[in-house]
Amino acid sequence: MTDTDRAAAIADIRAFNRFYTQVIGVLEEGLLASEYSLTEVRVMYELAHRDEVTAADLARDLALDPGYVSRLLARFARRRLIARVASPHDGRSRLIRLSKAGRAVYEQLDRRSSAKIGELIAALDGAGLARLTGAMQTIRATLAPEQRPRDYILRGHCPGDMGWIAHRHGVIYSQEYGWDERFEALVARIAADFVDNFKPHRERCWIAERDGEFLGCVFLVEKDASTAQLRLLLVEPHARGLGLGKRLVDECIQFARVCGYRSIMLWTNSVLHAARHIYERAGFVLEREEKHHSYGAELTGQYWTMTLQPVVPARSTHA
Template identity: 50%
Template sequence: MAINGIDDQIAAVRAFNRFYTRKLGVLDQHLGQSPFSLSEARVLYELAHRDDIAAKEIGNELGLDPGYLSRIVQSFDEKGLITRRPLPADRRQYQLSLTAKGRQIFAKLNQSSHNEVAAMLAPLSADDATRLTQAMATIEAVLEQCRSQPAAFMLRSHRVGDMGWVISRQGAAYAADYGWDISYEALVAEICAQFIRNYDAAREHCWIAEVDGEPVGSVFLVKASDEVAKLRLLQVEKKARGLGVGRALVEQCIQGARERGYSRMTLWTQSILVAARGIYKSAGFKLVAAEPHRNFGQDLVGETWEMDL
């Protein structure tokens, strides 16, 4: 059946929601077999991944009613899952942290959720699993852009033909802007080829930024180890700079790493890439090493940046 009119689109989204909540077993508003509601599980997730976060900040980020959030916090406190202390700047607000018991509970919940999704994916072929996760990423990117980013650009998952565009544009852009020779284009081609040959949909991803259907930027999330993710090949076309594309790509990459279970993230860049370095710093990365080298026909200073997730 064609989905053309707004009523058809609404019906299709509602049908998908019914299917997906049934598939995940959340019709009772609890996550899997756990005693926690979906909202409680999300609060636990935020507490497990962010230190000393304010309750109000969690509420704003998750869109929770203050009264409902207060009841969740009170329940967690009574169960010994969290500690809370007044914020110095506003003693009506609280900083929250998980206790050792809370972290243990979250670890069990997280592993249970991991196992349930693994069981759902197990019957699928590798191609079908890739199609599924790419479709999910597309849904997330489209809806997230509508919520938090200007309509001028959107992020989507990579597809056939994108690697050629990345190689061509990276080579041309860095030659024009910094005088790098063709050996850099060769490096980008090697990275893209390795990404495609060894692609692990559960741990890796590429996002392409588009304006009016035209690619204007890219970033890659690749597996460095079971615990460490690597951000690679961030690039934004000149005509799209100033729209927040680079920041959105980096934030999406960080969020993608968290969702895929990494505990740390790293990247390698050059000291002359001032705009990119500014984005990395504001996103939470810290410079941990710098070393002069000669590559791409230039004398450069390579930098390693890292962040805990």
Template identity: 35%
Template sequence: MSTTTSKIRSFNRFYTAHLDILSQHYLDSEYSLTEIRILYEISESKIITAQKITEILNLDKGYLSRILKRFLKENLIVKVASAEDKRAFNIKLSDTGNELLSILNTKSENKIEGKIEKLNTSEKEILVDSMNTVRNLLTENKIAREDITYRHEITPGDVGYIIYLHGAIYGKEYHFSSDFEKYVIKTFYDFLEKYSPEKDRIWMAEHNNKIVGCVAIVHQPDGEAQLRWFLLDPAFRGLGIGKRLLTDAVDFCKEKNFKNVFLLTTSMQDKALQMYKMIGFKLTQSEKVEEWGKTFYEERYDLKLSK
């Protein structure tokens, strides 16, 4: 068994025990967790077929059939003839079923509130963000573009986290030494010392209030601007985030009437180089260097905005 699998199984045991969901009678009711979940799905869909319930919850048809027969006997659900197929039936909650589910929902909410009442606001946010991360990683469709938000206001902790991302991602993908992180720290120190909101800007892409991508424009003498710190968390690539960040950065340069935008990068960053070229940057300098424990070509790309 892999370490990852072992840790996931360990967490599953902890979480099911923590929420006390293995009891035969969930929330001191006459019903199991599976039975309550079936009632919940019927409620959420307003009206649904037995086939759809089996697909959503991955239940055996025979097992579900026995549960639905019990629900009918106890007047928790009602069967409604399908308008499209007279041989088929839809299912919806009865007034009794709605009342039961309302009581159990209140009990569940109160129980969870009790579990997290000792957590402060920040800890609750971390908990919810972590749960969203697990859900996204284990869902086939993972992350949607509409789940990503963008901002350019710098708040406490932003720069520190962006520096961390640079060290972690470049260390893993390009095997740069810790000297690279020192370099990034220095560049941000210089940036913040001379920061001017009218001429400088950092754009951040976020998912669940966590920075997953960034880019910046830093003003330079003689009507030039430098594009810096373009970075994307590997888990969020392929969603158009990089294109959006670069487009916003170039549009800002045009708005501020910069004559030229340049960037310094390495020959190792193939995907980023493709994106730079797609929006019009052209290679103007290339020099072989040895830095951060690697040998590569340091390259300059320029994008002329006015003649």
């Protein structure tokens, strides 16, 4: 990144910060039409959701000055919003909890916050809401990758998956590349053909999910007796960076070898840089390109192939 690019990025982020802080009302004298500041409400949130916390814990976890936290808690104590009790693990430590009055104040602020956000997103349709939350998840994953959950499972397809796969392809490719609904229609046809002609011993669909949430997918289908075709690789924006795309492609390659395919082919477009990088690192080779106009865009289609080494059965050690 050049100094010019970095300066432009800083300016964009600062502009977004000014916009967002105004939208959510943190510039007001009291947050959510209350007498409490943003920091005070944030501390109340921590106290409402943690059973055992000390002033030192709050200062450390919220990156606040310990003296400032002490003064803030003293104010809460004067208003009888908190109670302090001895720690059962260390008699020298004092645990801080919301009092009954403090919890009532917090719950009222929590309801106001939810109502305010509800008003903010009221005009958004499903696609707009998904775009908004996806962008927020991307920001979190980019700026704080250590907070990004990394556990997910891979499973086979089940009823309801094909419609969701078509939907998410349509939404994501529209948002990121401007492709129109004809791409979603293509995905729906591919998924329908897969279900109608499914060969369990030669074909497979993998769904990646975490706590029931769809994270991505890929298909491997029979092109001909010796060739498999990799199709519909997709990773949700907020799940990128987990190595999920590589994992899905590796599953396809391993399964193709076990099935006895001699090669795998795939068709993609040159604008899909992240996917192309995964294919290249996995060992696929670009065979040819062709210009085409599809989904409302001028594109360059690419054909990639991989030659597979056959699986050699383990040799028996018995005579």
